[in-house]
Amino acid sequence: MINIKEENLSSFRTSSKKKVAIIYPPYGSIDNEPGLKVVKDNYGVFPSLSLLYVAGCAQGAGHDVLFLDVNATHISKDDVLEELKRFQPDYIFYTITTYQLKENLDWLIELKSVYPCPVVVGGVHMGIYPDETMRHTEIDVGFIGECDFSLPAFLECDVMDYEAFAKVPGIIYRKEDQTFRTRNTPVLMNVDNAHFPARELIDNSLYSSFITQYKNFTPFISSRGCPFKCIFCEQGEQKFRGRSAENIVQELQIAYEQQGIREFDFFDSSFTIQKDRVINICKKIIDSNLPIFWSVRSRVDCINEEMLHWMKKANCTRIYYGIESGNACILTTLKKSANLEQMRKTIDLTKKIGISTFGYFMVGSPGETKETVRETINFSKTLNLDYAQFSKVTPMPATQLYAMYLKEFQHDYWREFVKRPSHQIAIQRPGCTMPDEEIQAYCKQAYLEFYYRPDYIFKALLRVKSMNELFRSVKVALQMRTAG
Numbered sequence: 001m002i003n004i005k006e007e008n009l010s011s012f013r014t015s016s017k018k019k020v021a022i023i024y025p026p027y028g029s030i031d032n033e034p035g036l037k038v039v040k041d042n043y044g045v046f047p048s049l050s051l052l053y054v055a056g057c058a059q060g061a062g063h064d065v066l067f068l069d070v071n072a073t074h075i076s077k078d079d080v081l082e083e084l085k086r087f088q089p090d091y092i093f094y095t096i097t098t099y100q101l102k103e104n105l106d107w108l109i110e111l112k113s114v115y116p117c118p119v120v121v122g123g124v125h126m127g128i129y130p131d132e133t134m135r136h137t138e139i140d141v142g143f144i145g146e147c148d149f150s151l152p153a154f155l156e157c158d159v160m161d162y163e164a165f166a167k168v169p170g171i172i173y174r175k176e177d178q179t180f181r182t183r184n185t186p187v188l189m190n191v192d193n194a195h196f197p198a199r200e201l202i203d204n205s206l207y208s209s210f211i212t213q214y215k216n217f218t219p220f221i222s223s224r225g226c227p228f229k230c231i232f233c234e235q236g237e238q239k240f241r242g243r244s245a246e247n248i249v250q251e252l253q254i255a256y257e258q259q260g261i262r263e264f265d266f267f268d269s270s271f272t273i274q275k276d277r278v279i280n281i282c283k284k285i286i287d288s289n290l291p292i293f294w295s296v297r298s299r300v301d302c303i304n305e306e307m308l309h310w311m312k313k314a315n316c317t318r319i320y321y322g323i324e325s326g327n328a329c330i331l332t333t334l335k336k337s338a339n340l341e342q343m344r345k346t347i348d349l350t351k352k353i354g355i356s357t358f359g360y361f362m363v364g365s366p367g368e369t370k371e372t373v374r375e376t377i378n379f380s381k382t383l384n385l386d387y388a389q390f391s392k393v394t395p396m397p398a399t400q401l402y403a404m405y406l407k408e409f410q411h412d413y414w415r416e417f418v419k420r421p422s423h424q425i426a427i428q429r430p431g432c433t434m435p436d437e438e439i440q441a442y443c444k445q446a447y448l449e450f451y452y453r454p455d456y457i458f459k460a461l462l463r464v465k466s467m468n469e470l471f472r473s474v475k476v477a478l479q480m481r482t483a484g
């Protein structure tokens with residue numbers, strides 16, 4: 001049995017090299033999209049951080065990796081096939097999210113019909129619905145949970161060697177018509193032991209987000225898990241594990257020096273959970289003299305002035321705050337512990353220190369009515385926010401909100417969808433009687449009210465740093481007015 005200890009993970013090298021083709025499929029707006037189509041279409045182009053981690057892990061163990069980001073490069077299926085024929089992989093690694101299961105699978109089925117190669121799928125979705133997903137026979141192996149231990153162990157086995165697979169933790173595989181699931185995989189306790197995402201395998205100049213200043217930009221994760229229990233997110237079930245400042249700055253340094261990346265978007269559920277860790281990271285970034293910019297996601301109730309000062313000094317340019325609602329009862333239902341006053345104060349403080357602010361809001365929470373939506377829209381306009389995003393509430397699998405949905409509607413929407421993916425019908429929302437069209441209309445209304453205020457437009461014009469940014473903003477503003 002392949003037993004890799006955490007402390008040996010970074011030095012573990014394979015005794016039998018495999019070839020792995022990692023494919024990130026194209027994706028666009030989907031029917032149950034929480035965001036408005038115009039927002040999604042202008043969101044930007046991101047690489048798959050998850051798959052870059054997988055690539056880093058496979059390479060780190062000594063295997064050969066071909067990384068095809070079809071979403072960013074827009075290469076055709078024929079080009080993908082050509083690449084596969086040239087590379088001759090032992091496995092195709094693929095990603096699926098619950099939302100996009102149909103689109104992701106359709107793409108894979110077509111590919112596999114021409115290039116039959118064992119397909120391996122992992123990610124959050126696979127961890128939630130392993131059995132249902134394995135019903136799709138195009139998938140040969142699934143990874144359940146983090147793959148830092150299980151992937152090196154899996155790749156050490158001969159290709160599709162079922163006997164050896166049985167000893168690999170955290171996988172599910174099909175042998176003839178039956179699926180077999182192995183014991184759970186341990187997770188990394190010290191996340192510094194993970195290999196860095198293999199950004200050298202992609203053309204980083206292809207990526208940007210709507211509000212980034214630079215094209216060479218990248219998503220980044222400085223921790224795993226989240227200690228909070230917001231009812232709409234599944235991350236709260238996992239233990240928080242933060243990386244050390246040294247380890248983070250080492251990754252930033254490589255990305256800057258070797259890939260020319262200047263802007264980093266930290267996707268941690270909440271970057272500011274441990275004050276000392278945050279200040280340490282900032283100090284190390286300052287000491288490194290890296291001329292980089294970065295942004296983070298945070299909560300108003302776990303940030304303070306000292307942290308903000310350090311973050312500003314270390315070139316943190318924007319903080320994304322989860323505000324969610326302007327109604328105190330809804331905030332309690334969502335298990336957001338912060339109150340409206342705290343939100344206002346933290347946002348003011350952030351602005352005072354010179355960091356720009358982005359607020360996330362949701363429409364369609366349990367208990368939502370026309371009146372509470374109005375409170376949310378009004379509240380958003382009174383906050384010192386540079387940007388706001390209004391999304392439709394979506395009961396995502398493995399969340400408490402979805403448990404409420406199951407109780408109320410007695411129908412396992414996502415499980416059924418995963419078994420028989422079809423074009424989605426809008427999912428209902430627990431505790432909310434407003435129809436989907438009305439929620440959609442309110443989101444649009446919220447955007448128009450927030451972004452079309454004369455004082456907002458004036459401030460936004462002062463903030464614009466280039467003609468390109470100005471054109472992008474005007475284009476989206478116009479689309480927003482006309483989009484359905």
Ligand code: B12
Binds near residue numbers: 051053096099268269
């Ligand atoms: C960064 C991020 C993005 C970025 C980059 C995409 C990416 N996945 O990296 C952007 C902005 C593009 C994005 C887009 C979307 N995202 Co996103 N994203 C994240 C986020 C915040 C971090 C991902 C990450 O890098 N984590 C760190 C790594 C180490 O953990 P990991 O992703 O779980 O990967 C580990 C294992 O799962 C496993 N693994 C993962 N994939 C694979 C594949 C193989 C072959 C193998 C062997 C192993 C393996 O190995 C990794 C190392 O251990 C997660 C939430 C979170 N905190 O994890 C959401 C999350 C993955 N995203 C999600 C969703 C829904 C989306 C979108 C559909 C949103 C939208 N409406 O467009 C799109 C889908 C894009 C796509 N096709 O991947 C959901 C997925 C839920 C689900 N049930 O499927 C999550 C969990 C957020 C949430 N709570 O809703 N996302």
